[in-house]
Amino acid sequence: MTEFSFQTEINASPEKIWEMYANVTNRFKWEFDLEQISLEGEFVTGSSGQIKLGGQPEMTFTLTSVIPHKEFWDRTVVPDAGIAVCFGHTLTKNGDKTLIKHIAKMEKMDGELSEEDIMLLSQIFQDTPQAILAIKKVVEAE
Structure with missing residues (x-):
């Protein structure tokens, strides 16, 4: 299994950060190439x-696991590519702060992940640190 992850602390409660996820229109505040959701x-x-x-x-995603104020995972099948990308989003309370972490994994429908598949996952993941820092900026400014 190959995965990428990025984490940082935010000066906010998990409940406050959770609204950035649970209200999907808030995703426009942190997913900069988002056109529609x-x-x-x-x-x-x-x-x-x-x-x-x-x-x-346009792609269909499914929320495969949701634990309010703690974590959620989504799975998106990439059309005609034989792969699915799974993103995890975790929130861990740490005193007055919250550790926020995003994880990306790839599933291949047939066979093993190739080097090209891993490079594709790294391209998909590349804007994740920017997205988390945008969440941090928005949440801490409120």
Whole structure:
């Protein structure tokens, strides 16, 4: 299994940060290449939605695990690529601060991950530190 992760501390509670996720329209504040996002139903395990990032086709994502104020995972199947990208988002209370961490993993439908697959995952992940720092900036300014 190959994964990438980035974490930092934010001067805010997990409950305050959680709103950046649970209200999917807040994603425009931290996902800079986001063109469109929608969620069918509540922000709970099993819900699905649509996401469109710049230069990419519209894709369906599924919330595979949601533990309010602690973590959630989503899974997006990349059309015609035979892969799925899974992102984890965790919040760990640390005194008056919260450790925020995003994790990216790739699943291949057939066979082993290749070097090209790993490089694709690194490209997908490359703006994650910028996204987390944007969350930090927005949440700490409120």
